[in-house]
Amino acid sequence: MTSQQKADFKKKIKREALKLGVNKIGFANVERWSEFAEIAEEFYPQNIWSWSRTVISLAVQIFPPMIETTPSVVYSELYNTTNRFLDEAAYRLANFLNREGFRAHFFPRDCYGDISVLVKKPEAAFSHVIAAYYAGLGTIGMNHTLLTPEFGPRVRLVSVITDAEITPDPMLSGELCIKCGMCVKNCPMKAFTPQKGSIIADMDKHKCARYHAQLKGEFRYPCGVCTAVCPVGEDKKKYGKNSVTPQGAEHCRNFGSKNAVENT
Numbered sequence: 001m002t003s004q005q006k007a008d009f010k011k012k013i014k015r016e017a018l019k020l021g022v023n024k025i026g027f028a029n030v031e032r033w034s035e036f037a038e039i040a041e042e043f044y045p046q047n048i049w050s051w052s053r054t055v056i057s058l059a060v061q062i063f064p065p066m067i068e069t070t071p072s073v074v075y076s077e078l079y080n081t082t083n084r085f086l087d088e089a090a091y092r093l094a095n096f097l098n099r100e101g102f103r104a105h106f107f108p109r110d111c112y113g114d115i116s117v118l119v120k121k122p123e124a125a126f127s128h129v130i131a132a133y134y135a136g137l138g139t140i141g142m143n144h145t146l147l148t149p150e151f152g153p154r155v156r157l158v159s160v161i162t163d164a165e166i167t168p169d170p171m172l173s174g175e176l177c178i179k180c181g182m183c184v185k186n187c188p189m190k191a192f193t194p195q196k197g198s199i200i201a202d203m204d205k206h207k208c209a210r211y212h213a214q215l216k217g218e219f220r221y222p223c224g225v226c227t228a229v230c231p232v233g234e235d236k237k238k239y240g241k242n243s244v245t246p247q248g249a250e251h252c253r254n255f256g257s258k259n260a261v262e263n264t
């Protein structure tokens, strides 16, 4: 492909993804995994799918008035919807790339069988956060999530892997995390320990997973407090600091979950 054909094809992919309803899309060449060497090599896309050349990262927003009710069935429903939405969008985009003559598939957005697995082994075979970071969608915050300028960490991610060689997007320079510590302070499990010399806190993923297992049993999974409280993102300006009143959040928690029934 000439450079003009490459640029036109990239625009076509972006148009296709935006038509599917995603909020953000970015492109990372697989060499970025080895260039930055921040995670174990077994997680590099090129070591899992040797033919892969580009990872396309897709993000959809999480609405603040819904996540700010967490833990609640309101947020739980939103979470489940984003999962279906992301997998469907990624499936369709991979199909589109196939029709254009390229190899492509997607890595599903969560990819674990049950929360009981995460309690014992809290990691997935592929990191969408790292992919989105290398694709220029945002930077990684103290709370281990991807922070974006538009939605802070209130995004859900999925990745499409392809052998199409697409010009990568520039990664964001600087850090979006302002190190305010709100995520650390508000975590109900005290799972974060800030580290000297690194913006990313040490995280006890087992503690976080255990809490999620409890919430799942109560039909109000996941937690997401560290995502809800983060002040970064234009969405916080749009909805205001508290997009749901404290009594409104409590009201939502009092309906729909097992916990709500038991507290009646």
Ligand code: SF4
Binding pocket: 186, 187, 188, 189, 190, 191, 192, 207, 208, 209, 211, 223, 224, 225, 226, 227
């Ligand atoms: S999801 Fe909840 S329990 Fe897990 S780290 Fe974030 S605030 Fe803590």
Ligand code: SF4
Binding pocket: 141, 142, 143, 176, 177, 178, 179, 180, 181, 182, 183, 184, 229, 230, 231, 232
């Ligand atoms: S809450 Fe504050 S410290 Fe935590 S990720 Fe957001 S900006 Fe960083």
